[in-house]
Amino acid sequence: MFQTILSTIDLYQTIIIHRHQRPDPDALGSQLGLREILRHNFPEKNILATGLDEPSLAWMADMDLVSDHDYQGALVIVTDTANQPRIDDQRYQQGDFLIKIDHHPNHDAYGHLSYVDTQASSTSEIITEFALKTALTLTKEAARLLYAGIIGDTGRFLYPSTSAKTLRLAAELRAFDVDFAAMARQMDTFPYNIAKLQGYIFEHLDISENGVARITLTQDILKTYQVLEAETSAIVSSPGKIDMVQAWAIFVEQADRHSYRVRLRSKEVVINTIAQEHDGGGHPLASGANSYSLEENEQIFQKMIKAVTQKEIQDEIH
Ligand code: AMP
Numbered sequence: 001m002f003q004t005i006l007s008t009i010d011l012y013q014t015i016i017i018h019r020h021q022r023p024d025p026d027a028l029g030s031q032l033g034l035r036e037i038l039r040h041n042f043p044e045k046n047i048l049a050t051g052l053d054e055p056s057l058a059w060m061a062d063m064d065l066v067s068d069h070d071y072q073g074a075l076v077i078v079t080d081t082a083n084q085p086r087i088d089d090q091r092y093q094q095g096d097f098l099i100k101i102d103h104h105p106n107h108d109a110y111g112h113l114s115y116v117d118t119q120a121s122s123t124s125e126i127i128t129e130f131a132l133k134t135a136l137t138l139t140k141e142a143a144r145l146l147y148a149g150i151i152g153d154t155g156r157f158l159y160p161s162t163s164a165k166t167l168r169l170a171a172e173l174r175a176f177d178v179d180f181a182a183m184a185r186q187m188d189t190f191p192y193n194i195a196k197l198q199g200y201i202f203e204h205l206d207i208s209e210n211g212v213a214r215i216t217l218t219q220d221i222l223k224t225y226q227v228l229e230a231e232t233s234a235i236v237s238s239p240g241k242i243d244m245v246q247a248w249a250i251f252v253e254q255a256d257r258h259s260y261r262v263r264l265r266s267k268e269v270v271i272n273t274i275a276q277e278h279d280g281g282g283h284p285l286a287s288g289a290n291s292y293s294l295e296e297n298e299q300i301f302q303k304m305i306k307a308v309t310q311k312e313i314q315d316e317i318h
Contacts, residue, residue: 001115005099006134008113009038012075014046016066016095020081021088023054024233025187029149030079030101030123032061036142037131046070051088056230059186060148071095080123082281083108101126104283105272121161124149128169143176148183155237156184159285190234197225198238205239210312211246212304213239216260216297218253229254229261236263246308247271251297260297262289264304269311274303 009015015038019031031049038047050066068091076095081087082104092098100114103123109116120126124146131138138146150170154162157170174180200221207213217232232252239248247266254261262278264271264287272287278300280289291297 001113002130002133004113005101005115005130006136008075008097008099009042012045012073012097014048014070014074016070016074016076016092017047017049018076018078018081018087018089018092019049019051020086021052022230023051023057023088025057025060025152026122026124026149027080028054028057028060029145029147029152030127033124033142033145033149034077034079034101034127034130036139036145037127037136040139040142041136050091054230056228056233060145066091068094075099077101078111079127080104082106084110101130104281107276107281119163121159121163121166122150122153124153125166125169128173129165132169132172138173138176140176140178143173144178144183147173147178147180148187151184151187156188161283161285193226194231194234197221197227198235200225201235201238202242205242205245205248207242207245208301208305208308210305210308211244212301212308213242213245213248214251214297214301215239215248216251216253219255219257222252232263236265240265240267247304249297249300249304251291258293260291262291262297262300264289264300266304269304269307271304271307274300274307277303 017031017035019027035047035049048064048066051063053063071091071094074095075097076092077099078087078092079101098111100111102116103120105118106116117126128146201215205213205215229252239245247269250263251260264275266285270284272282272284275281275287275289278289282288
């Protein structure tokens, strides 16, 4: 499949790369890492990356200005995006040929060609493998971007999605002369207001008897701590640091003050099935949903409690 993707890339003069809305390091790492690899290996081609800038990740790279005209006869590649509504920049259909490259469950198999590996820790891992297997030259900048994507999605090799292959591919990237320690530090530090918000979260976390935690971040709380919604990524993993917490939900109130972005995480129990029932999706242990009322928030919390209880019962039987 990697060879087919490479042969398709060979055929096109303009290649436009998309990724998902509200990008995280893996979305940007895979998108911009691929842009860098293709620019280096095909200097005569016009390689562009589109999507809204994410200020909190400005250290990764900048987006290109892509015109409607650029899409004429172009190859479009979408990285790290499971379903079409989440693709940043809906012009992705205006190209001549569409390729999906992703590591999320493939419920929406869009594109003329798709490469989906749910065993991969990150789409950046897939792009690294793609470059190595097709003998495309990696550059220092590509290594920086792809490594950022891999450590972003694996929590610096903490989550179960980290495999021996992840480490082997990351080792290839790590051989480049990049200050990886500084990068890891940058991704592991946060501004003082985020630290204070962490304090608020630990203080107000509601934890069920079987270790399901929830916290609601209202617009007022975000305002008090001067935190933008995008910055809540910095605190998503915090509840999981508590030993008794098995799974957790962070409900972020939206500007309309009655709907919520729900960020779901779990140590072992599968929770993306719950996300799918609430206008969302994602990975088994890290997913996102949308809720449209406090009642729906409660339903999500109760479903998580039930899922953890069922897992406990199964574990007892085995
Ligand atoms: P987040 O909490 O936004 O970091 O999302 C965690 C994971 O869930 C990521 O892999 C996202 O791609 C996925 N995800 C988040 N929100 C949604 C959504 N509304 N629909 C489908 N997948 C989502």
